[in-house]
Amino acid sequence: MKLLVVEDEIALQRSIVSYLTDMDYICEAATSFSEALMKSSVHEYDCILVDITLPGGSGLDLIRELKQQHKESGLIIISAKDSLDDRLHGLNLGADDYLTKPFHLSELNARIKALLRRKYFNGMQTIDVEEITIDPSRSAVTVHGNEINLTKSEYRLLLYFVTNRERVLSKESIAEHIGGDQSDMLDNLDFIYSHIKNLRKKVLDAGGTDYVKAVYGMGYKFSTV
Amino acid sequence: MKLLVVEDEIALQRSIVSYLTDMDYICEAATSFSEALMKSSVHEYDCILVDITLPGGSGLDLIRELKQQHKESGLIIISAKDSLDDRLHGLNLGADDYLTKPFHLSELNARIKALLRRKYFNGMQTIDVEEITIDPSRSAVTVHGNEINLTKSEYRLLLYFVTNRERVLSKESIAEHIGGDQSDMLDNLDFIYSHIKNLRKKVLDAGGTDYVKAVYGMGYKFSTV
DNA sequence: CTAGATTTTGAAAAAATCCTGAAAATCAGC
DNA sequence: GCTGATTTTCAGGATTTTTTCAAAATCTAG
Numbered sequence: 352m353k354l355l356v357v358e359d360e361i362a363l364q365r366s367i368v369s370y371l372t373d374m375d376y377i378c379e380a381a382t383s384f385s386e387a388l389m390k391s392s393v394h395e396y397d398c399i400l401v402d403i404t405l406p407g408g409s410g411l412d413l414i415r416e417l418k419q420q421h422k423e424s425g426l427i428i429i430s431a432k433d434s435l436d437d438r439l440h441g442l443n444l445g446a447d448d449y450l451t452k453p454f455h456l457s458e459l460n461a462r463i464k465a466l467l468r469r470k471y472f473n474g475m476q477t478i479d480v481e482e483i484t485i486d487p488s489r490s491a492v493t494v495h496g497n498e499i500n501l502t503k504s505e506y507r508l509l510l511y512f513v514t515n516r517e518r519v520l521s522k523e524s525i526a527e528h529i530g531g532d533q534s535d536m537l538d539n540l541d542f543i544y545s546h547i548k549n550l551r552k553k554v555l556d557a558g559g560t561d562y563v564k565a566v567y568g569m570g571y572k573f574s575t576v
Numbered sequence: 577m578k579l580l581v582v583e584d585e586i587a588l589q590r591s592i593v594s595y596l597t598d599m600d601y602i603c604e605a606a607t608s609f610s611e612a613l614m615k616s617s618v619h620e621y622d623c624i625l626v627d628i629t630l631p632g633g634s635g636l637d638l639i640r641e642l643k644q645q646h647k648e649s650g651l652i653i654i655s656a657k658d659s660l661d662d663r664l665h666g667l668n669l670g671a672d673d674y675l676t677k678p679f680h681l682s683e684l685n686a687r688i689k690a691l692l693r694r695k696y697f698n699g700m701q702t703i704d705v706e707e708i709t710i711d712p713s714r715s716a717v718t719v720h721g722n723e724i725n726l727t728k729s730e731y732r733l734l735l736y737f738v739t740n741r742e743r744v745l746s747k748e749s750i751a752e753h754i755g756g757d758q759s760d761m762l763d764n765l766d767f768i769y770s771h772i773k774n775l776r777k778k779v780l781d782a783g784g785t786d787y788v789k790a791v792y793g794m795g796y797k798f799s800t801v
Numbered sequence: 802c803t804a805g806a807t808t809t810t811g812a813a814a815a816a817a818t819c820c821t822g823a824a825a826a827t828c829a830g831c
Numbered sequence: 832g833c834t835g836a837t838t839t840t841c842a843g844g845a846t847t848t849t850t851t852c853a854a855a856a857t858c859t860a861g
Contacts, residue, residue: 453701453713502837519715542839544820565819567847568728569715727848767850773810790808792858 354463355396356380357387357413358429367400370456371463384413391417391424398425398463401446411444418445425466429454448478451515480513481575482559494557504529505550512563512573521570547571577692577740578602580621582612582638583654592625595681600740600749601688609638616642616649622695623650623688626671639671650691654679685752696739705738706800707784719782729754730775737788737798746795772796 354371358364359382368378379396381387391399399417418426428449447469448462465479478485484493490506492499501509511520511528522540529546551561564572579596583589584607593603604619606612616624628636643651656677672695673687697703697712704710709718715731717724726734736745736753747765754771776786789797 455701504838517714539840541841545839547819548821566715567818568849569731572714729849764851766852769809770850772808790858792807 354378355387355390355399355424357382357384357400358402359383360402367456367459371460387413388416396424398427398466400427400429400459400463402429404431414444414446425463427459427462427466449514478510478513480516480573481562483509483513483554483562485510485513494554494559497557499553499557501550501553504546505553508546508550512571516573516575519566519569519572525571577622578619579604579688580612580615580619580624580649581605582607582625583627584608585627592681592684596685596688598746598748599685599752600743600745612638613641613645616645621649623652623691625652625654625684625688627654629656643671650688650695652684652687652691682752689753703735703738705741706787708734708738708779710735710738719779719784722782724778724782726775726778729771730778733771733775737796741798741800744791744794744797750796 356364356367356371356378358367358380361382364380364382368380371378379390381390387399387401401414401417403411403414414426414428417424426446428446429452430449431452447466450459450462469477469479478487482495484496485491486493487510492501492506492509507529508525511525522543525543526540529543547563551563555561562573562575564574566572579601581589581592581596581603583592583605586607589605589607593605596603604615604621606615612624612626624642626639626642628639639651639653642649651671651673653671653674654677655674672691675684675687693712701713702709702711707720709721710716711718712735717726717731717734732754733750736750747768750768751765754768772788776788780786787798787800789799791797
């Protein structure tokens with residue numbers, strides 16, 4: 352399996368490449384958009400990792416280009432940004448998964464493995480967490496294969512959770528990711544409770560497990576471990 | 577943690593330095609443009625506070641210089657002006673945060689804390705001290721690999737300790753770091769005893785060592801030597 | 802060694818947070 | 832404009848954490 356790592360922070364790039372090489376992947380690296388495009392036009396990669404916070408142009412454009420050039424390559428976004436728009440945008444442009452910095456290399460490895468398995472075994476572009484599957488292109492969610500009906504807020508909430516697994520997410524940041532654009536509504540975050548309650552209920556009613564754990568005083572964590 | 581305070585109003589400079597020293601930061605001060613550049617070229621500071629209304633040259637130029645000189649230092653602008661332009665300008669030149677006069681010292685402290693946290697903990701995978709491992713991205717703490725469950729205050733306390741190893745931390749500064757946001761006047765610091773007791777107990781129960789040493793009459797020191 | 806100050810400890814009061822159910826407000830489609 | 836769905840607010844009770852308090856243990860100065 353051959354990978355391309357597009358990352359301008361040399362230290363991070365090195366540690367990623369080193370780790371993935373140890374995992375028996377064949378790795379190449381690029382530090383800029385142009386280099387990434389050039390390399391990907393010559394070689395065929397099973398999976399491309401892209402840091403969309405790369406300087407010198409929007410990373411999202413690179414994703415569009417890469418996806419056009421190499422429809423077969425899996426695409427994983429690495430981002431320092433914490434913005435829902437960027438993620439949805441990236442996923443809509445055809446990325447298969449994404450990872451928010453900082454991340455564990457083992458987590459990256461797991462994502463790559465999952466992506467390659469999906470890519471080569473069923474070709475579905477979905478985010479899978481245990482019995483929950485999210486299809487961002489359709490904004491559809493299934494539990495044990497049965498589709499459940501989520502409201503927009505619940506869907507955003509779930510997406511924010513599953514893309515930040517095992518992390519403690521503050522109610523403030525959750526509110527931002529549900530609310531969309533309004534950033535100065537710090538007065539009352541109680542509506543979070545309702546959305547979490549409703550999401551939990553729908554997942555449980557569909558026979559799923561409640562992975563949403565409250566972390567007292569800190570927020571919530573979507574934990575499958 | 578080492579800070580440089582660039583402020584020409586002596587009274588304000590004194591009160592800032594005095595307060596931040598109480599918070600157990602190591603502080604140095606500069607009263608002019610040239611002094612700031614000189615000091616910053618000799619020492620490496622974790623964070624530099626700049627009053628951009630400094631006489632003898634535009635403070636924004638100083639920011640540009642400082643940022644060129646020391647890309648690693650965090651940079652917080654202090655200004656009497658309340659203009660959006662100045663703020664944007666400063667941030668565009670590479671400042672990390674911005675504070676408008678007059679401000680509460682506790683507010684300044686909060687900004688510094690947040691900046692240092694971003695600077696040092698984002699991108700860092702874990703903080704390891706002997707058998708204790710802290711994963712800031714997950715707010716998780718393990719002792720000998722076993723996760724222990726800390727409350728918010730205990731977690732903040734531990735984080736403050738491990739990032740200031742071998743230094744005596746006053747009860748006042750510890751209280752500040754636990755309290756987080758509201759920080760006016762803390763008449764009674766006894767609650768620290770409870771948090772320290774609980775943190776010690778949880779670490780010991782997990783088979784760890786108690787590195788929290790009381791320094792009679794001075795405060796506490798997290799010492800592994 | 803003693804006296805006074807400081808730290809430790811346990812327990813109880815106070816405060817904060819989370820969960821739930823239901824009502825009020827808002828939004829979207831017709 | 833109406834109607835149903837969605838979002839937000841609100842109040843209670845349950846739970847957890849934080850803070851207070853007082854007694855016991857420990858420490859330092861003199």
